[in-house]
Amino acid sequence: MNTFVLVLKELRERKSQLVTSFMAIVLGITVIVAVRTITHFSEKGVAQELDNLGANVLILPKGATVNNYYAADFGEYVMPESYVDAITTSQLQGVDNLSPKLTEPITLRGKRAYLTGILPKDEFKAKPAWQTAGGIFSRPEGCGTVAPSSLSRLLGGTAQGGAGNPATRNEVVNTLGDSEVLVGGEVAQRLGLKVGSRLSVKGKAFTVKSVLPETGTVDDTRVFAHLHTVQRLFGRGRVVNAIEMIGCCKQISQGLIDGLNRLLPEAKVVTIKQIAQTQLNTNTMMERFSVIFLVIILLVGGVSIANYMFANVYERRREIGTFLALGATRGRISIIFMVKSVLLGLTGGAVGYVLGTLLATVLGPRLAQVPVLPLPALLGWAILIAVGVSVIASALPVSRAAQLDPAEILREG
Amino acid sequence: MLRTEDLSKRYVRRGHEIVALDSVSVSVAKGEFVSIVGPSGSGKSTLLLALGGLIHPSQGRVYLDDQSLYDLSREERAALRRTTIGFVFQTFNLVPYLTALENVQVPLYLNRLSPVKQRERAADLLSKVGLGERLGHKPSELSVGEQQRVALARTLANTPRVILADEPTGNLDPALADEMLDHLSDLHADGATVVMVTHDPRMAARAKRQIRLAEGRIVTTESGASVGA
Numbered sequence: 001m002n003t004f005v006l007v008l009k010e011l012r013e014r015k016s017q018l019v020t021s022f023m024a025i026v027l028g029i030t031v032i033v034a035v036r037t038i039t040h041f042s043e044k045g046v047a048q049e050l051d052n053l054g055a056n057v058l059i060l061p062k063g064a065t066v067n068n069y070y071a072a073d074f075g076e077y078v079m080p081e082s083y084v085d086a087i088t089t090s091q092l093q094g095v096d097n098l099s100p101k102l103t104e105p106i107t108l109r110g111k112r113a114y115l116t117g118i119l120p121k122d123e124f125k126a127k128p129a130w131q132t133a134g135g136i137f138s139r140p141e142g143c144g145t146v147a148p149s150s151l152s153r154l155l156g157g158t159a160q161g162g163a164g165n166p167a168t169r170n171e172v173v174n175t176l177g178d179s180e181v182l183v184g185g186e187v188a189q190r191l192g193l194k195v196g197s198r199l200s201v202k203g204k205a206f207t208v209k210s211v212l213p214e215t216g217t218v219d220d221t222r223v224f225a226h227l228h229t230v231q232r233l234f235g236r237g238r239v240v241n242a243i244e245m246i247g248c249c250k251q252i253s254q255g256l257i258d259g260l261n262r263l264l265p266e267a268k269v270v271t272i273k274q275i276a277q278t279q280l281n282t283n284t285m286m287e288r289f290s291v292i293f294l295v296i297i298l299l300v301g302g303v304s305i306a307n308y309m310f311a312n313v314y315e316r317r318r319e320i321g322t323f324l325a326l327g328a329t330r331g332r333i334s335i336i337f338m339v340k341s342v343l344l345g346l347t348g349g350a351v352g353y354v355l356g357t358l359l360a361t362v363l364g365p366r367l368a369q370v371p372v373l374p375l376p377a378l379l380g381w382a383i384l385i386a387v388g389v390s391v392i393a394s395a396l397p398v399s400r401a402a403q404l405d406p407a408e409i410l411r412e413g
Numbered sequence: 414m415l416r417t418e419d420l421s422k423r424y425v426r427r428g429h430e431i432v433a434l435d436s437v438s439v440s441v442a443k444g445e446f447v448s449i450v451g452p453s454g455s456g457k458s459t460l461l462l463a464l465g466g467l468i469h470p471s472q473g474r475v476y477l478d479d480q481s482l483y484d485l486s487r488e489e490r491a492a493l494r495r496t497t498i499g500f501v502f503q504t505f506n507l508v509p510y511l512t513a514l515e516n517v518q519v520p521l522y523l524n525r526l527s528p529v530k531q532r533e534r535a536a537d538l539l540s541k542v543g544l545g546e547r548l549g550h551k552p553s554e555l556s557v558g559e560q561q562r563v564a565l566a567r568t569l570a571n572t573p574r575v576i577l578a579d580e581p582t583g584n585l586d587p588a589l590a591d592e593m594l595d596h597l598s599d600l601h602a603d604g605a606t607v608v609m610v611t612h613d614p615r616m617a618a619r620a621k622r623q624i625r626l627a628e629g630r631i632v633t634t635e636s637g638a639s640v641g642a
Contacts, residue, residue, distance in 0.1 A: 001518045001528055006511075013510035322506040325467060326520045326567075327495025329488050407468040410502065410579070411458055 007340045014315075017308065022348055024304040025390065028297025029352020029382045030359060035290040037360035037375050042283050042368035058270045059083065059243040059260065066270060069242055070369065072103050072114045072218045078239035079267055081227070084119075087243070092259045097246040102227055104234050106201055113187050114222045115201055117230030117240075120176040173224075181206040182224040185214030199223070202233050216371045282368070297385070302393040305344065309337065309397035313404075320401055321409030330402040337401050341394035342387055349386030353379045414443040414606050415464055415575065420473035422459055422629075433459040435629040436473070441608055443574075446601040448620035449610045456629040457610040458579055464608060465498050465577045466490035477575070495524045499573030501597075503580035505564040507552040513539060513563045514548040520570040538566040542596075558589045565596055576600055578609040582616050594619050 011018065060069060064077040084100050102117040173182070181201075183193050188211040193199060197208045206225065214220050231238060260269045313320070320333055357374045364372030422434040434456045441447050441464075449457045462468045463475055466482045475482045477497070482490060494500075507516050517535035518528075526534070539548055542562040552560050561584075568576065578597060582590035594616055601607045611617050623635040 001515055001522045001531055005528075006522070009510050009515070318506060319508055322502070322508070323519070323523070324491070325465065325494065325500045325502075325506075327491050327493075327523050327571075329491045331488075332523065407459075407462045410462065410467070410506075 003336055003339050004343075006336060007343060010316075011340065011343070014312070017311070018344070021301070021304040021308040022344065024301040025297065025345065025348035025386050026352045026355065028293060028301045028389075029349055029386050030356040031293045032290050032297065032385070033353050033356025033378050033382055034359040034363065035286050035293065036378055037357060037372055038364040038368050039283050039286045039290070040375060041364060041370045041372045042286070045368065045370035057245040057257065057260065059245065059264065060268045060270065061241055062266055062268055064241065064268065070218070072116070072222065073105065074103060074241040078102070078236065078241050079243075079264075081231075081238040081240050083240070083243060083264055083267060086263055087245075087260070090259070090263055092256060092263065094256045095245060099244040100227060100240040101242045101244065102230050102234075102236060102240045103222075103242070104230060104236075106223070108187065108199075108201075108223075109191060111190060112221070113184075114218070115230055115233075116222045116224050117227035118173060118176065118224050119227045120173045176209065176224075176226050178226055178229050179204070179206050180209040180225070182210045182212055183208055184212050184220040184222045184224075186220035187223060188212075201225075204229075204233060216365045217369050294385070298389055301348075301386075302389050305341070305390050305393040306397060309341065309394045310400070312340075313337070313397045313401040316401075317404060317409050318412075320404050321406040324404075324406035325410060333404075334398050334402045337394065337398040338391065341390045341398070345387030345390030346383055348390070349383035350379070352386060353382040356382070414441060414445075414478060415608065416440040416476040417460075417463070418474045418476070420460070420463060420475060421471050422456075422463065422468060423471045432629045434463070434470070437626075437629070437631055438473075439624060439631060441606060443606055444601070444604055446598070446607045446619075446621045447609070447624060448617040448622070449608065449624045449626060450612070450614070450617045451626035451632075453612075454628075455626040457626055459629075460626065461577050461579050461608060461610050464575075465500060466493060495520065496571055497573055498575045498577060499568040499571070501564065501568050501576060501578035501581045503583040505552070505560045505584075507560055507563055507567075509552055512549050512551055513544055513555065513559075516552070516563055517566045517570055520567060524571050534570065535566070538569055539563070542566050557585065558592070561585060561589060561593060565593070569600070574605060576605050576607045578607065580610055580612065582611065582613060590616060 058066070058069060059079075060066075061074070061077040061079040064074055068074050068077060081100060084098060087095060087098065100119050104115050104117075106113050106115045176182070181199060183191075183199070187193065188208075191197075191199070193208050193211060195208055195210060199206045199208060201223065206223075212219065212224075225233075227240065230236075257269055257271060260267075323333060323336075324330075357378075360372050361374070364370060417437055417439050420434055420437045420439075421432070424431045424433060437456075437460060439460075449460060451457050459468060463470055466475070466477075466485075469483055474484075477493065482493070485493070508519065511519070514532065514535050517538055518531040521531040521534055522528075536545070536548060539545060539562075542565060544559060544562055544566070547555060547559060550559075552563070555563065576597065581597065582593050585593060590613070597607050597609065598619065607620070609616070609620060617623050623633075624631055625633045625635075
């Protein structure tokens with residue numbers, strides 16, 4: 001027998017009493033790990049967006065928010081499609097790529113999805129006014145550094161934007177027929193759709209022109225059709241609820257946004273930095289949450305463990321007295337209880353890390369629209385925090401155990 | 414071998430001083446079998462625990478082999494309990510979540526023996542007390558007599574030279590009490606010094622000398638050994 005075996009046997013014997021404090025520490029660590037993991041990948045995603053895009057522009061109806069845009073849920077917020085004409089025929093410099101969209105929720109075989117109307121590139125080319133506006137699809141030298149996205153590669157087009165971020169929605173597809181759709185990866189998988197498959201939306205038959213690769217964003221649940229087809233299907237008239245735009249970085253800082261605000265006073269113009277700021281604010285909030293949870297685990301977990309250890313020491317008074325009579329030193333008694341405390345922290349930290357990581361990988365893509373992977377470095381922190389809390393909380397009860405008077409206990413009979 | 418000089422122990426409980434031992438001087442020779450008798454509250458158990466280095470006296474000294482116990486540090490006294498002194502308790506004080514084998518291993522573990530040697534020694538001792546087939550049983554799975562024998566095996570684990578037994582037959586029926594006394598007599602015959610606290614005059618009579626306490630003082634002894642109070 002050694003101290004570890006002795007502690008394990010005692011734990012096994014009284015495991016029901018341990019459940020509450022163990023759960024307190026596991027839950028605390030789970031939440032901290034989940035929040036930290038999601039925040040980490042969210043921050044990484046934002047940083048990547050900023051790195052890749054430098055700047056971007058989103059034009060929304062006045063009452064709509066960036067959250068409406070991210071959630072693809074605009075409700076009744078719409079603005080005239082003519083805003084596109086207004087931009088393309090204006091003298092504004094630095095407009096590099098335009099993508100007006102109208103998104104409507106639909107139900108496909110009982111599951112919620114989104115039908116998003118987009119304007120293919122050939123529509124722009126068909127309008128002489130847009131051609132003469134200059135430079136819409138001819139990116140100025142040094143403006144934007146993004147590699148062609150999966151969507152543009154798939155379609156063989158020249159659209160710009162990185163996959164998995166708001167720029168993905170900035171794609172401009174070369175051609176898209178009235179009865180053609182592009183389907184997001186999740187929708188295709190769920191409905192078993194392939195190129196050439198038939199799909200019916202609101203009674204209209206469509207042919208799948210292409211299946212888009214999964215991006216881990218709301219785009220995976222979208223079906224893309226021609227903007228005017230969507231407008232007709234939903235009886236919306238010539239309206240859109242977002243215009244995505246890649247603006248040339250230099251011009252954005254040199255008055256493009258002000259120009260757009262003056263040009264479209266009834267719309268809301270948001271730059272990617274502002275969009276990113278929203279995400280950064282969310283990250284900061286999550287960061288604060290993790291601090292709050294850290295405090296909660298310190299308090300709730302610590303108090304719970306201290307309470308358990310006090311009860312455990314009291315319950316084992318006779319055993320402690322016997323050990324002291326058999327020649328145990330007070331240091332040995334302390335070690336026996338501290339090993340138990342460390343074991344509690346180690347297990348709680350490890351289990352909390354696993355659960356927190358699982359939670360993050362499941363919830364992360366939904367909450368932060370980024371793919372989330374396990375962060376092994378957090379395991380060390382999780383264990384360190386859990387063991388630290390457990391040891392500190394146990395210090396007083398363990399000290400009490402070591403100071404028990406064996407004679408008094410043994411005389412109790 | 415064991416000696417007290419002017420040993421007193423006083424407690425304060427709720428503002429009142431209680432005198433558990435009052436200037437007790439007693440000596441127990443090496444290899445002697447002594448019983449301490451007296452009514453409840455006479456200080457018998459306090460004296461026994463003081464002899465075992467577990468109660469710091471208010472006054473006086475306790476000597477083991479001419480070494481003043483309470484001049485030693487706590488750790489040194491603990492070391493003496495591991496190697497030289499063995500306690501027998503009235504209620505056995507077995508650890509409920511450990512098997513018979515593991516209970517006997519406890520003093521060996523405290524004495525830092527390797528787990529393999531612990532198991533060998535514990536199994537050997539349990540076989541000697543007739544429990545070779547019950548090594549894996551927990552105390553709750555053993556009869557009172559078997560628990561008593563496990564406790565005895567645990568006491569003997571580190572081959573103590575001094576056995577301090579506090580009412581060792583208090584929880585036993587007459588047959589088991591006699592069996593316990595037989596074990597203590599055997600240990601005495603093998604050279605161990607045995608000091609036994611008991612209420613039972615029949616058991617006390619099995620010792621070679623009786624020391625009677627009343628109100629913390631030695632009132633009589635029933636042998637020719639040197640006694641002072």
